Amino acid sequence: MSHFSNPALYTIGRPQDVIDIVNKNSAVHANIGVILIALGGILIDAYQAAMVGFGNKYIAAQFGISPGLAATVNASVLVAALIGGLLSNYVINRFGQRRAFLIGMTLCTLGAALVSVAPNIWWVLVCRVIMGFGLGIDFPLATNAVAELRGSASKKTGTSVNLWQMAWYVSTTVVYLVLLPLLFAGISEEQLWRYGIFIGSLFAVIIMILRYFFIGESAMWAARVGRYDDEACRILKKRYGVHARVEEQSTAQVSEKQENELRGGYRILFNSRYRKRTILGCVVATMQAWQYNAVGLYLPLTLAGILSGGLTGALAGSAVVNALCGISGGLIGSLILQRFGTRLQSMYGFAVVSLALVALGMLSTTNPWLSLGLLGAIIFFHSAGPGGLGMTIATLSYPPVIRPTGVGFARAIMRTGAIAGLIFWPMLWGALKTDAFYWLAIIPFLGFLTCVLIKWEPLSVNVDAEDAQVLAELEK
Template sequence: MSQITSPAPYTISRPQDVIDIINKNSAINTSVGVIFIALGGILIDAYQAAMVGFGNKYIAVQFGISPGLAATVNASVLIAALIGGLLANRVINRFGQRRAFLIGMALCTIGAAAVAIAPNIWWVLVCRVVMGFGLGIDFPLATNAVAELRGSSSKKTGSSVNLWQMAWYVSTTVVYLVVMLFLMSNVAEADLWRYGIFAGAVFAIIIMILRYFFIGESAMWAARVGRYDEACTILRHRYGVQASVGKAVPAEHQAINEHKIQGGYGILFNKRYRRRTILGCVVATMQAWQYNAVGVYLPLTLAGILSGGLMGALSGSAVVNALCGITGGLIGSLALQRLGTRRQSMYGFVVVTLALLALGALATASPWLSLGLLGSIIFFHSAGPGGLGMTIATLSYPPSIRPTGVGFARAIMRTGAIAGLIIWPMLWGSLKTDAFYWLAAVPFIGFVTCLLIKWEPLGANVDVEDADVLSELEQK
């Protein structure tokens, strides 16, 4: 009788060994539910962004300021998130994935709960900054966690990471449904934004609890800081892989100097990574600009086009987000393996450009035509470049600088979000539907960039570059 023996366990003696194991073995549970839990901070980011867009005019009235100044105060969350994104790699290298997730969501929860009871605009400003730091820290951690669950060399990783765009529209649809629920519960219209933001704090607490139990610590981080026994435990529980620590672990691989990893920003612009960084940043920034003009202010735009008052604008926004945003995000993730990140972004930018030009010419012709064009913008934004800037950034760098690359791209992206959040109300107020002509320049720039830079990260095994990057960091 032959005896069946289990395969010999892996032996790890350096961080690259853990990276290689994960690239060969996806996590046991990579269901959509687990992916959404990992992307939970993005859900909160989307929720709060949409809630701010809805509440902007009410904040202006309550505190006696102009809508432009209210938008500027609300945009402080994006400036803080920009800084938080740049700090994300420092936080994860110092505290690890599990505690970094808690830090990011805790800041967001505290800020959201406090802004809901704000007595003056300065209180709102401080709370928005606190929220921004938390959201900025969280985003790179979220996409990095998804990449680690799947392994960056798998083509399925791109589809999983890109699900954050679908998650975004699920969250924004929830915003309008929550506001409608409060409105039907006889909450005063002027206070809807307060109730809505507080509900976001409750959602953030739920995300924190789910992440703590379902996502946990990063095996790559544990190995990078020399905790090889912990890395083996994570590999066994999360990936079903038996691994043991090698007898002789070279001293230089016991723990990579934290400060040197934090200095990875220069590497993003070296000869190898420069084109990848530019492509990811431009796609992310242009999509954020167009979204924060059209998507965040969708109720404002629809109120100027459709009849039915606030409830009509909220209902229309919920329908457009559900039918176009969620569907677009899902179709975009499914089509990604066929088209690739660069081409899919390029096609999406083209359609959004044409739709914006058509809106500028035909917005006053028919409310239903305008609604259809707005829906097409949301759909092709979501299916195209909406999520792909971050997907490109996530898949373009090895683990040691992945949070740095994603954090940097996300930080640059925030400049586009700030521009859309602040400039669009001003353009809409002075130009009305002619403002769509000006906005069309934004996706056109994204299209040209995708046309010129031919880098495709989908399926590229960038994790094999990790040892070279760590070596380069050690030499600094």
């Protein structure tokens, strides 16, 4: 039903008024295209992560270092992203959603463009850190923007937020579809990663432009800093089709509370109400990142050790597995989310991935097609299950005033799992080959146990109704 059919006039005089309006009304043009534009930073994150995972051994060879050290340098992007995620709430409070998006993507674009021409490993290190800060800032903004576009009262919110996992695999599939034409065009294997990373910086510029025009500013942020007349009312009318007027009272003091909100937000994540939510979201996010950065990120490396056909076969196989299993898994996982819920869907996904990894350790040397099928099953159930749900749980578990803080913290903790997978998997694979799958199976099993023990389901709770109470706690 169109929002314009409701002529009701709302009165706003405090941030909670705007939050209530937004949460009951999806944006007029919140279609799949706009949602993917909001999630655009995640597309860039996935693209650059997969591209660097592919180029790890070439980076090591070009700069005369071990693959393990090259992976450690590349993991610096995750350390920087961890810090960037913790700072994201400050950035959005200080600059607003629109400018915060520009800051994040500008850092990512600059870092990617410079790393593609790196003359030495130290240059790579600095550029990866710059990229990491940008990506860390961007992710909480992206999922928060999607939640605001859909409105938390809508059943479509969880589905829309979780689409970031499908978007991730669309982006990683693009990586291999970019690399294959470059390889066929005669670019040497050793230089492919440079060309691929530079092309990724061009994608980031496109995302920046699209976001600026299609996503815009946050109505909640405008209200929180006291911009009711000139901004909040205008955004509500343009984006949600809602007419609002400002109550006659002073709101100038609102913006003075931002520093207190920043300092108190992390403390509230671990109070008696939010502790279990925080632990569940962080563990699901971390365990899925660990398993993905081992199997998914190094998929060409793994396939090259199992299949014949050289680099072309490994890239083509990676594209097929990502397209058929990763994209479809992310889409199906989003569509069935309302039926199973975030916790159960994560639990089932972790269970299947654990079993598939054990089977892969036992059977990977018997038949390459069986191995390919098991890898595809891992990617599918990771994508349909916990792959996106750690961030979905974090996004939907907190009210707007601390949502960027909660998502930023979960994303920061998640990076530790990504770092572990990125650094240790090449070492483990080099030492144990297919027996490494047995050890990796421990990771999703720990995620499974956490989902069994912590019974929190954000889809059944209106967390945005808690915003006023949390704001009052922050003001104390």
